[in-house]
Amino acid sequence: MMSATSAMEVNAEARRILAVSISKLYASRTQRGGLRLHRSLLLSLVMRSARDIYHSSSRESEGQSGAQPAAEEPMDTSSSPGNHAGVSQAEPQPELISPEPAAEEPRSPEEPCESETIEDKENLSPARQSRKRRGKASVAPDFLPSKRARLEPGEERHAAPLGSCRVRAGESLAVLSLNRVIPAF
Amino acid sequence: MAGAGGDMQWCLSQAKGSLDDDVTEADIISTLEFNHTGELLATGDKGGRIVIFQQEIENKRQPQYRSEYNVYSTFQSHEPEFDYLKSLEIEEKINKIRWIPQKNAAHFLLSTNDKTIKLWKISERDKRPEGYNLKEEDGRYRDPSTVTSLRVPVFRPMDLMVEASPRKVFANAHTYHINSVSVNSDNETYLSADDLRINLWHLEITDRSFNIVDIKPANMEELTEVITAAEFHPHQCNTFVYSSSKGTIRMCDMRASALCDKHSKMFEEPEDPSNRSFFSEIISSISDVKFSHSGRYMMTRDYLSVKIWDLNMESKPVETYQVHEYLRSKLCSLYENDCIFDKFECCWNGNDSMVMTGSYNNFFRMFDRDHRWDVTLEASRENSKPFQVIKPRKVCAGGKRKKDEISVDSLDFNKKILHTAWHPQDSIIVVATTNNLYIFQDKMN
Numbered sequence: 249m250m251s252a253t254s255a256m257e258v259n260a261e262a263r264r265i266l267a268v269s270i271s272k273l274y275a276s277r278t279q280r281g282g283l284r285l286h287r288s289l290l291l292s293l294v295m296r297s298a299r300d301i302y303h304s305s306s307r308e309s310e311g312q313s314g315a316q317p318a319a320e321e322p323m324d325t326s327s328s329p330g331n332h333a334g335v336s337q338a339e340p341q342p343e344l345i346s347p348e349p350a351a352e353e354p355r356s357p358e359e360p361c362e363s364e365t366i367e368d369k370e371n372l373s374p375a376r377q378s379r380k381r382r383g384k385a386s387v388a389p390d391f392l393p394s395k396r397a398r399l400e401p402g403e404e405r406h407a408a409p410l411g412s413c414r415v416r417a418g419e420s421l422a423v424l425s426l427n428r429v430i431p432a433f
Numbered sequence: 434m435a436g437a438g439g440d441m442q443w444c445l446s447q448a449k450g451s452l453d454d455d456v457t458e459a460d461i462i463s464t465l466e467f468n469h470t471g472e473l474l475a476t477g478d479k480g481g482r483i484v485i486f487q488q489e490i491e492n493k494r495q496p497q498y499r500s501e502y503n504v505y506s507t508f509q510s511h512e513p514e515f516d517y518l519k520s521l522e523i524e525e526k527i528n529k530i531r532w533i534p535q536k537n538a539a540h541f542l543l544s545t546n547d548k549t550i551k552l553w554k555i556s557e558r559d560k561r562p563e564g565y566n567l568k569e570e571d572g573r574y575r576d577p578s579t580v581t582s583l584r585v586p587v588f589r590p591m592d593l594m595v596e597a598s599p600r601k602v603f604a605n606a607h608t609y610h611i612n613s614v615s616v617n618s619d620n621e622t623y624l625s626a627d628d629l630r631i632n633l634w635h636l637e638i639t640d641r642s643f644n645i646v647d648i649k650p651a652n653m654e655e656l657t658e659v660i661t662a663a664e665f666h667p668h669q670c671n672t673f674v675y676s677s678s679k680g681t682i683r684m685c686d687m688r689a690s691a692l693c694d695k696h697s698k699m700f701e702e703p704e705d706p707s708n709r710s711f712f713s714e715i716i717s718s719i720s721d722v723k724f725s726h727s728g729r730y731m732m733t734r735d736y737l738s739v740k741i742w743d744l745n746m747e748s749k750p751v752e753t754y755q756v757h758e759y760l761r762s763k764l765c766s767l768y769e770n771d772c773i774f775d776k777f778e779c780c781w782n783g784n785d786s787m788v789m790t791g792s793y794n795n796f797f798r799m800f801d802r803d804h805r806w807d808v809t810l811e812a813s814r815e816n817s818k819p820f821q822v823i824k825p826r827k828v829c830a831g832g833k834r835k836k837d838e839i840s841v842d843s844l845d846f847n848k849k850i851l852h853t854a855w856h857p858q859d860s861i862i863v864v865a866t867t868n869n870l871y872i873f874q875d876k877m878n
Contacts, residue, residue, distance in 0.1 A: 261765075265711060268769050281547060282521035285609055285628040286659045286678055286718075287774060293714045294768065301711070 255308040262302035269295040438787050438801030441860065442876040443810060445817040447502060449486075450869030452814070462865040464852060468532040468540065471856040474502055474863060475542060476870060477527025481511040483544055483597075485555065500861065502872055506555055508597040511546040523548050529614050531623070533636070541600070543623060547610040550625055552601035552636065558594045562586040606632050606642045613663045619670040626663035626675060633687075645693045646675060646685065661776075662722045669728065676733060680704075680717035682742065700731075700742050702749045712764040712773060720776035725785040726857075732788055734779040737761060739790050739800065754800045754807065757792045759830035759841050772846050782855045791850025794839070795866050796826055812850060812864045812871040822876060 269291050276283055276291075451460065459480025466475050474486040487505035514523040524547055533541040539556040566584045568574055609627035616623045624645070625632050631646035646663075650656055658679040666672035671687045683696035704713065716736035724731045730751070733740050737758060740750035756777075760767060767773040772793070779790040791797045792809070800807045809826045817823045829838040852865040860875035 262711075265765070265768070272771075280522050281524040281526075281610070282519070285656075286661065289656060289659055289678060290715045290718065290774065294711055297711045297714075 255305045258301060259305040259309060262298045262305060265298040266295060266302060269298065437804045437806065438799060438808065439804060439806045440877060442822040443862070443873040444820050444822055444876050445814075445871060446499065446819070446861070446874040447872040448814050448869060449502075449872075450866075456868045460868040462852060462868060462870065463526050464528060464530050465854045465863060465865050465870075466530045466532060466542075467854050467856055467863075468542075469534055469857060471858050471861070473505065473532070473540060474854070475530045475532070476865070477510065477530050477544060478868075479524075479526040481509055481513070481525030481527060481546065483508055483510045483527060483530065483542075483553070485595075499874065500859070502863075506595040506597050508553070510544045510551060510553065510599075511549065514548070516548075528611060531614050531616050533616055534620055536620075543614050543616065545611050545614050545625065548604070548607055550603040550611070550614055550634075551599050552603070553597050554600045555595060555597045558596060559590060559592075560588040561591040563589045601636070601639050603634055603639050603642070606634075609659075612661060615663060615665045615673065617665045617670050618668055622670075624663055624665060624673060626660050628659040631660065631663055631673075631675060631693075643691070645687065645691070647692065647694060661719050664722055664724055664731075667724050667726060667728045674722055674724075674731060676719035676722040678718040679714070680719055680735060682719065682722060682731070682733060684744070698744070698747050700747045700750075702740070708761070710764060712768060715768070715773050716764065721778040723779060723781060725781050726783065727785055730785065732779050732781065734777050734790055736773065736775075736777075739779050739788060741788070741802065752802060754788070754798075756790055756798050757828070759828055760793075763841065767846070770846060772849070775849055775851060777850075778852050780853055780855045783857045783859075787855075789853050789855060789862065791853050791864065793846050793849050794844040795848040795850060796828075797850045797853055797864050810873075812866050812869075820876075823873070 273288070273291055273295075276287060451457075459478060459482075461479040462476050463479050464475075464477040467473070468475070472488050474488070476484050476486075478484075483506075484504060485506045486502035488500050488502055490500045510527055511525040513525045515521070516523055526546055527544050528547065529543075529545050531543045533543065533552075535541075539554050542553050542555070544551050544553060563570065564584050564586045566586070567577075567580065603625070607625065607627040607630070609629050611625055611627045613626040614623060621637075622633055622635050625634065625642075626646075629647065629649040630644055632642040633645045634642045646660070648658070648660065658677045658681075661676050661678055663673060663675040666674075672684060673687070674682050674684045676682045680701065682700040684698040684700070685693035686697045687693060689695070689697060704717065719733045719735050721734040722731060729744060731742050731744065733742065733750075734756075737760060738756055739754045741752040741754075743751045764773060777791050779788060781788055786803050787799055787801050789797060789799045795812045796809050797812065798807060798809050809828065810823055811817075811826050824837075827835070827838045828844070829835065829840045831841075834840050848866060850864055850866055854863045856862065860877075862873050864871045864873070
């Protein structure tokens with residue numbers, strides 16, 4: 249079992265890799281020649297590993313520090329009906345935590361529209377916008393994009409229901425980003 | 434050909450390209466290929482241009498002759514295009530060039546960008562008809578009333594002109610980005626491969642191709658691997674292989690069925706669990722696959738190593754050569770600076786006794802299969818004078834750095850050698866740095 253320090257280090261490393269991966273993903277949207285399938289696939293594989301390590305090392309370090317409310321559970325996203333866009337409904341809870349990569353496939357919608365998923369999470373009613381601090385690990389990571397994203401035509405804004413607010417930004421971002429990594433051509 | 438690799442003494446014969454440190458994007462060399470005799474060397478660049486060099490041999494009868502490659506032809510193969518439907522720009526970068534075996538005086542090659550393959554004819558013209566009966570020399574037609582006698586045109590010599598003309602354009606067959614083309618040994622067909630599909634073409638027919646491999650899953654969410662390279666067997670016209678991003682190579686037999694989704698052999702080495710990291714999957718992705726000239730072996734290149742496979746043994750490679758193992762502890766930084774996505778190629782020498790591949794800091798590596806010997810050399814104008822034997826280089830992985838060694842942290846990761854080529858018959862190698870071409874010759878010829 250990992251010591252608290254090394255779990256934190258691993259956690260920080262995983263977060264860093266996630267951040268780097270997400271920025272690469274965004275950068276690849278504007279590159280000449282269009283999105284490269286091979287590169288997108290490799291990015292998603294790294295992100296998935298980093299995400300798994302991030303979750304498991306977060307639980308390790310928190311388990312040891314003795315804190316922890318249920319809001320840490322990563323699967324709030326899939327259970328909230330309003331938070332539909334891009335988040336897999338079908339993904340059962342244990343699979344997300346399991347280290348087996350084959351169990352989690354990157355979701356690919358017909359349109360690569362990261363904007364609408366990010367926007368769902370950001371589209372909180374004013375009362376919900378300040379996230380309560382639950383402990384060190386639950387602070388919103390700094391790789392979260394701060395820009396409010398554009399709506400896709402045909403989409404409409406709607407208030408996110410209670411359940412989704414508790415989602416830790418880092419986890420949901422990681423989940424959502426993986427969902428958008430492989431675009432359908 | 435010369436004997437053991439250890440006996441070889443490589444000298445810089447020529448360095449071509451701009452001396453500028455500032456590299457123009459369009460000049461970046463993206464592919465390199467000798468023709469079957471080695472007389473012609475084709476290079477493709479990011480700007481869609483092809484430059485063909487021709488070997489001119491001085492004093493071939495002398496035991497130690499020197500051959501020089503000079504520009505033979507330059508032409509624009511592909512232009513940037515725009516796919517309006519998907520709102521995507523299609524890059525003009527030449528991904529691959531493959532020569533067609535020569536049948537007559539003209540040379541033919543296939544060149545491809547991400548979406549379109551073209552067949553180019555390169556022919557020489559050194560004679561011109563002169564003295565037409567009805568036309569002036571400049572082409573204008575003569576007034577018929579002034580024609581009083583019959584004059585038959587005669588071929589007169591002219592300055593050599595090398596013309597490149599596109600004979601066939603094979604378009605609209607690939608949804609994804611084309612990574613390989615390979616000419617079949619039957620000299621009539623060729624394959625083109627993109628991330629998910631492989632198509633079979635006839636060299637004469639442009640409006641149709643057959644899909645022979647399709648690994649696109651019904652649901653793109655289930656995508657786990659892509660095709661990274663494909664090649665026809667050098668002698669068996671029914672056999673081809675394709676490599677994947679998961680580090681596997683599948684061999685297919687076109688006689689088995691029309692759609693070769695079911696492989697006849699799968700080559701895969703189980704992963705060493707002690708080497709597992711965030712980046713294991715990326716570094717196991719195969720960037721190049723090449724059959725040996727004999728057709729008995731094939732070589733694959735992944736990020737850190739070169740593997741030689743015996744086609745009769747699927748369970749593991751017969752030889753593995755570490756290209757730059759010292760990078761294994763630096764994978765995180767290489768991921769951040771994107772270098773981990775670099776696609777290195779590899780090549781065989783003419784008699785399959787040696788293989789070569791590139792690395793960083795303008796280093797390239799050669800492995801002698803018979804004598805278990807390897808060397809690291811550098812392509813650099815500063816460190817090599819023409820006709821002087823170049824010194825082997827060494828990278829210090831850690832600990833005390835010896836005098837001539839370079840430490841891993843001092844390596845320049847912007848100077849990468851992705852493309853190398855070995856003359857099919859002579860001891861001549863060509864190595865492409867970002868925008869320069871280095872030609873080395875073995876002094877012991």
